[in-house]
Amino acid sequence: MTNTLKKITFSLWGILILIMAAATIAGKLYGIKVAETYIYSSLFFIGLWIAATILSLAYICKRHLKRRKATCALHLAFILILSGALTTHLWGIQGSVHLRQGANPVTTFTTNDGQTADFPFGVSLKQFELAYYQGTFAPMDFVSILNIHDGDTTLTGKASMNHIYTYRHYRFYQSAYDADQQGSTFSVTCDPYGIALTYTGYVALLLAFIGFFFDRHSYFRKLLHHPSLKRTVACLLLLIGSVAALEASVPPTLPKKTAGKFGQLYVYYNNRICPLQTLAKEFTTKLYGRPTYKDFTPEQILTGWFFYYEQWKQEPVILIKDKNVQNILGVKGKYACLADFANSTGYKLDQISYAEITAKELRAIEEANEKFDLISMACNGSLFKLYPFRDKNEKQPVWYSLTDELPISIPHEQWAFIRYSMNLLAEKTAHHEYEAIDTLIEKTRIYQKKEARGFLPSNAQFRAEILYNEMDFTRPLAMLCLTVGMLSYLFYCRKLISEHTDSPQISCLLLAILGIIGIYLLVLISLRGFISGHLPMSNGYETMQLMSLCSILLTFFLYRKFQLAISFGYILCGLTLLVAMLGEANPPVTQLMPVLASPLLSIHVVTIMLSYSLLAFIMLNGMTAVVLYHTRTDCNEQIIRLQVISHLILYPAVFLLATGIFIGAIWANVSWGRYWGWDPKEVWALITLLVYATALHPFSLPYFQRSMFFHWFTIIAFLSVLITYFGVNFIMGGMHSYA
Incomplete structure (x- = not known):
């Protein structure tokens, strides 16, 4: 009876995993609403969950x-x-309600299924305010003051992002606002x-x-006393408690020193005020795929396009990855010149038939068009929003470029300075009058500080961003870590196969280098957080950097009794840094969306990244066991030891993943009024949790007591982690996607 109950119970959980995986694919192909209607909300799916839960409870009772x-x-x-x-x-009950300032109290709202429901009171919007980040027009928070009319009583409350207003079990979440800022939309739950x-x-x-x-009766405690581990206990308890070649011709540029002074100017870019150096670096990376070209600094490249357009339009500096676009432009290789985009009949990318191309080709053409437009903005000066002006009726300054339409109220002297200062700089550049250029740059900086006084980033933040731009060498660091990781992995595998004696000097050297890399990453992440004003965990680039740091920290916890952890640390650090660069080459430091400005999000991301790092260690451990199994005949003891280590690490990995998922659910509930929405990222995180949780039942599923079965499982199961992070972020989409 117990055996039959066990088979049915675990089979149901397996079926649920398969259905959820299929539902995410269906959601990608036919839309998330289709998946929600016909799978997630179906009686069959809900019944499976109920049956699996009841049978699990029965099996727990049978197992005593x-x-x-x-x-x-x-x-x-x-x-x-x-x-x-x-x-x-x-x-x-879930729904939404729209309120306007000055309107009569509303007593009904629309539920998510399109029905109308009644409030047991009336609600009206007293005031709405949109708060901005200092000196910008990037929204920092949406704040609504509500009036609750309950009989003869009128109460006032506030709802904003990450701040719920609750009355009589009805919860109001700030969802959207009207363009005229006189109305607001709220998610409503009861x-x-x-x-x-x-x-x-x-x-x-x-x-x-x-x-x-x-718990002294837990399997985890039994593993801690496994004879193959000897004195590994303290180490693991500490772990659980810690949370291309140069071209012959060289285009003209400004001298590095002069171009560097341009980089010290303030510029309004990407909805924030930052050094022009940041704009130059991201401009170059967007164009060329790297932040430098022919040993020129990003500032030299950006100003080169403005001051020396005729020469730079012949430079093969535009990265074109798609073969079809390369053929359209008539270029050989990955790089095109600006001149390649046009011929005697006009712009080449406008001469193709868009009805005959695939979606992939269309994206590639749009990417090429974007790079062309970016260069055009740099050449005509519209990219350089260097000139703040604050009208008497405005709360904060608006930043203009020399091509923008200026307000009528602007004094003529300021109007002339904005219109002609860049042209004057171009004239001085043509005559190589670099001292005069330095003087004009300094006058521009003085103008910026005077006109935007009180709305500029602090001097410390400004200097920190310049330092961050100068010390961000993520790409070469990724290649270094991968190279050292693979070489050290081969070295340690050779030791295991041949049973050579320990080499403490090599291990100490590798750990020292890894420690330096960890400190460097910590400084880089700290600088990014200080610049942006929030914990840097809001996109794929930042979370991959965090995972790199986590892998290094975990290495120092594990290396004493598990030397392969050193090479694993290098490999994981290198891979995650490489993925950060491939996924989003040098992404901009941005103001945080209001809904993301919650400490719960930071805790959620850190917990999940720690879990993924541990699961990656387990996967690499499994690969090592497979290598040993196929290269030695007397390695059973070592394979068992690797299994015990992996099984011990699996417990905190799964528990951290579960904790991260539920912290994310609380954050979602606080922000949107629902703690689970069947988003692809949520579903695949749950799938990953259930997949790895099966290995925590070795007595119910005795296959997991077999060493090689367990190791192969850890390798294959890691695919769920890859899908959860990369598959969802860059393929499936959803609101968790970083793509």
């Missing part, structure tokens, strides 16, 4: 897990969370019992996680 209190509490916490989700689905059950489950789960590591 009540004697292992922490393990029992762990499973009961998950059941409580699922019960809360079912309660929300059956009785929770789910007192479902949220209470779910949050209780989250707390119970966290307590169960903590208790599990100290």
Whole structure:
């Protein structure tokens, strides 16, 4: 009976994993609404969850897990969370309401299924305010003051991003606002019992996680005393507690010193005020794929396009990856000149039939068009928003370029300075009067400080951003880590195969270099956070940098009894840095979206990245075991030891992943009024959790007690991590996508 119950229970969880994976594919092909309607919200899918939960509870009782209190509490916490989700689905109310300032109180709202529901009170919008980041027009927060009319009582409350207003179990979340800033749209939820059950489950789960590591009857504690580990215990407990060639011709440029002074100017770029050096670096990287060209600095390249357009338009500096676009432009190789974009009949990319090209070819053409337009903006000066002007009626200055239409109220002297200063610089450049250029640049900087006084970034932030631009060498660092990692991996594998004695000097040298790399990454991440004013965890580039740092930290926790961790640390650090550069080459430092300005998001990202790092270590450990198995005949003891180490690491990895998912759910509930939305990233994170959780049941699933089965599982299971992060971010889309 128990065996049959076990088979049915685990089979149901396997079916749920397959259905959820299929649903994400269906959502990509036919739209997320189709997946939600016909899969996630279907009675069959909900019934499967209920059946799997009930059978799991029955199996727990049959196994008499009540004697292992922490393990029992762990499973009961998950059941409580699922019960809360079912309660929300059956009785929770979700919808939206639109309010206008000065309008009569509203007593109804529209539910998500298109029906109308009544409030037991009236609600009106007293005031709406859009707050901006200092000196910019990038929204920092949306703030609405609400009036609640309940009988003869009128109450006032505030709703903003990450700040919920609650009255009589109805929760109002700031969702959107009208273009005239006189109205606001709110997400509305009423789910007192479902949220209470779910949050209780989250707390119970966290307590169960903590208790599990100290439960003397847990399998984790038995693994800690495994004879193959000897004195590895302290190390792991510490871990758990720590959370192309130069061309013959050289185009003319400004001298490096003079171009560097241009980089010291303020510029309004990407919805924030930053050094012009940042714009120059991102301009060059966007164009060429790298921040330098022919040993020129980014400032020399950007100003070269403005001051020496005729010469620079012949430079093969525009990266074109797509073969079809290369053929259209008539270039051989990956790089095109600006002159290649046109012929005697006009612009080449306008001469093709768009009806006959694929979506992929269209994206490649659009990318080439974007680079052409970017150069055009640099050449005509519209890219250089260097000139702030604050009208008497405006709260903050607006930044203009020399080609922008200037306000009528601007004094003639300022109008002339904005219109002609860049042209005067071009004239001085033509005559090589570099001292005069330096003087004009300094006058521009003085003008900026005077006109935008009180709205500029602090001097410390400005200097920090310049330092960040100058010390960001992520690409060569990635290649260095990968090279050292692979060489050291071969070295340590050779030691395992041939049973050579230890080489402490080499290990100490590798650890020292890795420590320096870790310090460098920590400084880089800290600078980026200081510049942006928020923890740098808001996009793919930043989270990959964080994962690189996590892999280094984990290496120092694991290396004493597991020397391969050193090479694993290098390989993981290199791969994640390389992915950061490939996924989003030198992404801009941006102001944080209001909904992302929550400490819960930072905790969520750190926890998830730590989990992914641990799972990557386990995967590399499995690959090592496979190499040993096929190269030696007397390696059984070492393979078992690698299995025990991986199994020990798997517990904190899975628990961190679960914790990260549920912290993300709380953040989503605070921000949008729902803690689960079947977004592809959420679904695949849950799939990954369930996949790896199966390996935590070695007594119920005895195959996981077999060393090679376990190692192959860790290698194959890591595909779910790759899909969760890369597949969703760059292919499937969704609101979690970084693409």
